[in-house]
Amino acid sequence: MKKIISSRELSVVAAERLREMIAAKDMKPGDQFPSEAELVAMFGIARSTVREAIKLLTAENIVEIRRGKGTFITANPGMVKDPLGLNFANQKNLLKSLMETRMMIEPQIAYLAAQRAKPENLQKLRMIIEKMQEANKQNIDYTQYDVEFHTAVAECTQNDVLHRILPIICESIREGYLETVNVEGSFQRAIISHNNIYEAIKKGGAEQAKLETEKHLRQTLEDSKINGGL
Missing domain, CATH: 1.10.10.10 (Winged helix-like DNA-binding domain superfamily/Winged helix DNA-binding domain)
Incomplete structure (x- = not known):
């Protein structure tokens, strides 16, 4: 039949x-x-x-x-909203958990980025930093460019999986912004860190890029603690 x-x-x-x-x-x-x-x-x-x-x-x-x-x-084919179900995770510890995850992954991504970045990748990183600075001058939420920067670093690795993973864990950037926006000097420290990461990648300094990323994430954690976010 x-x-x-x-x-x-x-x-x-x-x-x-x-x-x-x-x-x-x-x-x-x-x-x-x-x-x-x-x-x-x-x-x-x-x-x-x-x-x-x-x-x-x-x-x-x-x-x-x-x-x-x-x-x-779509801009990110196959990337559905909240694929990790973070909206249902323990919200009290979410920022800390996300930052721990980023600390395990992003420094190594920066290491690879410094080894594999192409001229167009470097140009994109520089442009995002400039956009982030301009947004801050106009007193506009710069979170979008912060996420774009870290995603662009992952794109430097030429690894299609890594640059798809990064936007997911970068949810902590949005969470962290709410916790650090009123912390004095937090933006300036973030810009300095981004510039340092960019320069290390530009020069092909893998270990330095890894180190600068670790320093950046630790500083973000400290700023969150100052504001009582962690």
Whole structure:
């Protein structure tokens, strides 16, 4: 007896084929996805199946639908919000736990970054530092650029896994900002640390980059303690 395949199963299979297509075409964040009509023609499947497959990819944060424009690859494909379930973790100890995790991982990332950084990576790091300084001058929350800096350091490693992991644990930067924003000199210390990390990576000093990152994270911990955050 021939097995009847449900519409749900068909959409799951279609979604997998779409993931394979994204990888095969080496599609990048911001790239426009083929239209429904194009996908129907490419894969020979029903429009309804295509729609369900797109919904699955949207739920996985692989694509996003922009009204009136089409479907596009997301900024961080596959990175769903709060993948570690941090919203359900012990909030009292969350910052400390995140900082401990960063201390174990980020210094080694900086070590590799100094060995593998390309000119375009260095240019991006410099630009982010400048944006962070400008945001502070205008009394704007600079957390976004802080996260971008540490993520960009991970990108210097040319390791696709590491630069996907960093934004997750960098949640502590957002948490830490709330704890240190009123601590006198915290921003200045952060900028000095970022510059030191950048210079070490630029010069290819792996051990120095590792050391500067350790110093930066320890200082962030100290600033958090001053404000009673830990």
